[in-house]
Amino acid sequence: xxxxxxxxxxxxxxxxxxxxxxxxxxxxxxxxxxxxxxxxxxxxxxxxxxxxxxxxxxxxxxxxxxxxxxxxxxxxxxxxxxxxxxxxxxxxxxxxxxxxxxxxxxxxxxxxxxxxxxxxxxxxxxxxxxxxxxxxxxxxxxxxxxxxxxxxxxxxxxxxxxxxxxxxxxxxxxxxxxxxxxxxxxxxxxxxxxxxxxxxxxxxxxxxxxxxxxx
Amino acid sequence: xxxxxxxxxxxxxxxxxxxxxxxxxxxxxxxxxxxxxxxxxxxxxxxxxxxxxxxxxxxxxxxxxxxxxxxxxxxxxxxxxxxxxxxxxxxxxxxxxxxxxxxxxxxxxxxxxxxxxxxxxxxxxxxxxxxxxxxxxxxxxxxxxxxxxxxxxxxxxxxxxxxxxxxxxxxxxxxxxxxxxxxxxxxxxxxxxxxxxxxxxxxxxxxxxxxxxxx
Numbered sequence: 098x099x100x101x102x103x104x105x106x107x108x109x110x111x112x113x114x115x116x117x118x119x120x121x122x123x124x125x126x127x128x129x130x131x132x133x134x135x136x137x138x139x140x141x142x143x144x145x146x147x148x149x150x151x152x153x154x155x156x157x158x159x160x161x162x163x164x165x166x167x168x169x170x171x172x173x174x175x176x177x178x179x180x181x182x183x184x185x186x187x188x189x190x191x192x193x194x195x196x197x198x199x200x201x202x203x204x205x206x207x208x209x210x211x212x213x214x215x216x217x218x219x220x221x222x223x224x225x226x227x228x229x230x231x232x233x234x235x236x237x238x239x240x241x242x243x244x245x246x247x248x249x250x251x252x253x254x255x256x257x258x259x260x261x262x263x264x265x266x267x268x269x270x271x272x273x274x275x276x277x278x279x280x281x282x283x284x285x286x287x288x289x290x291x292x293x294x295x296x297x298x299x300x301x302x303x304x305x306x307x308x309x310x311x312x
Numbered sequence: 313x314x315x316x317x318x319x320x321x322x323x324x325x326x327x328x329x330x331x332x333x334x335x336x337x338x339x340x341x342x343x344x345x346x347x348x349x350x351x352x353x354x355x356x357x358x359x360x361x362x363x364x365x366x367x368x369x370x371x372x373x374x375x376x377x378x379x380x381x382x383x384x385x386x387x388x389x390x391x392x393x394x395x396x397x398x399x400x401x402x403x404x405x406x407x408x409x410x411x412x413x414x415x416x417x418x419x420x421x422x423x424x425x426x427x428x429x430x431x432x433x434x435x436x437x438x439x440x441x442x443x444x445x446x447x448x449x450x451x452x453x454x455x456x457x458x459x460x461x462x463x464x465x466x467x468x469x470x471x472x473x474x475x476x477x478x479x480x481x482x483x484x485x486x487x488x489x490x491x492x493x494x495x496x497x498x499x500x501x502x503x504x505x506x507x508x509x510x511x512x513x514x515x516x517x518x519x520x521x522x523x524x525x526x527x
Contacts, residue, residue, distance in 0.1 A: 130348075131346065209431075213491055216494070218429075218432060227495060262504045277484055277487065280435055286484060287484075290480065300512070
């Protein structure tokens with residue numbers, strides 16, 4: 098947020114609102130049609146701005162796509178803000194799992210993960226896109242890892258459990274589960290992937306009695 | 313294979329070779345640039361055929377993309393043919409895991425899964441594409457599930473383990489692991505995702521002594 102604020106300080110509040118409108122229109126079109134299937138003219142028309150306005154805020158399509166990646170990163174992580182950084186109990190993990198599944202059902206399992214979809218389309222096209230997406234997934238993973246590390250440090254996870262490895266595996270379960278959920282049009286794959294991981298994490302927890310003895 | 317043979321019976325051997333050349337060129341270009349970023353003219357030139365030859369085999373771009381999906385399905389599943397349908401031991405699962413990791417390293421972790429990438433790009437564009445991809449993933453999952461079911465039936469997996477759910481979770485781990493591996497340019501995420509799943513499956517196996525007693 099801080100970085101975005103610095104980048105945007107040259108724009109007025111009205112200018113920022115226009116910029117946001119362009120990014121939101123671009124994000125929606127790109128999520129529906131892909132980057133290659135979306136022209137800046139279509140974004141301009143969908144946002145209801147002129148070409149000169151669009152190019153005032155984004156010097157080219159690449160700048161616009163990077164803004165869309167940043168926007169989708171904030172949207173995807175924002176929707177989980179209540180949980181990321183706080184997944185430090187089986188209960189919190191289960192409630193987060195329920196949120197992800199509920200979101201997919203509300204979307205009729207259409208569209209997949211905006212970040213995963215963008216990754217598959219643009220990761221090999223422009224190096225900067227991949228780097229932006231790598232940063233997005235790193236933030237997401239960090240939000241998962243923090244809680245697992247806390248559980249480990251408090252002795253709630255077995256000493257030989259590796260919270261960092263579990264965090265990567267959980268994020269992979271989310272991404273793979275979302276992809277299969279999109280293709281199959283049912284939330285079952287996401288549920289199966291997450292429930293299996295949560296069961297595994299549960300199997301690595303230390304029973305309360307032993308936990309007290311250890312501390 | 314049977315269906316393809318019926319569809320292609322009107323072509324001579326030479327005709328089939330030409331058709332294959334077109335599909336391979338299309339698959340390569342699409343994997344590099346995406347469906348929207350690839351024109352039939354580019355495929356025609358890359359395959360070294362004329363427009364009339366291309367349209368003799370594929371009436372439109374949609375037909376060509378469906379042939380590419382079929383081609384990539386055979387390529388992805390073919391590369392694992394030694395394992396799919398035979399993943400009925402921890403040893404087989406580990407060797408399969410090693411194959412997938414080795415493949416990514418050989419590709420410098422570039423490109424991701426051809427089926428996953430296609431899915432993200434075209435699943436929402438044309439319903440037939442999603443249906444074809446759904447069938448591809450179903451075949452892949454079936455190849456994973458068969459072995460886990462065999463382990464379960466032989467009493468090697470605990471009675472309360474669900475081999476079908478584990479198979480979906482394993483395929484999700486592969487897909488999510490491949491996506492993160494592509495974005496991070498290291499095979500670590502795929503290794504973490506698969507090793508976590510394999511560890512979980514190992515934790516659900518029944519010790520040999522109890523197994524004998526049960527039978």
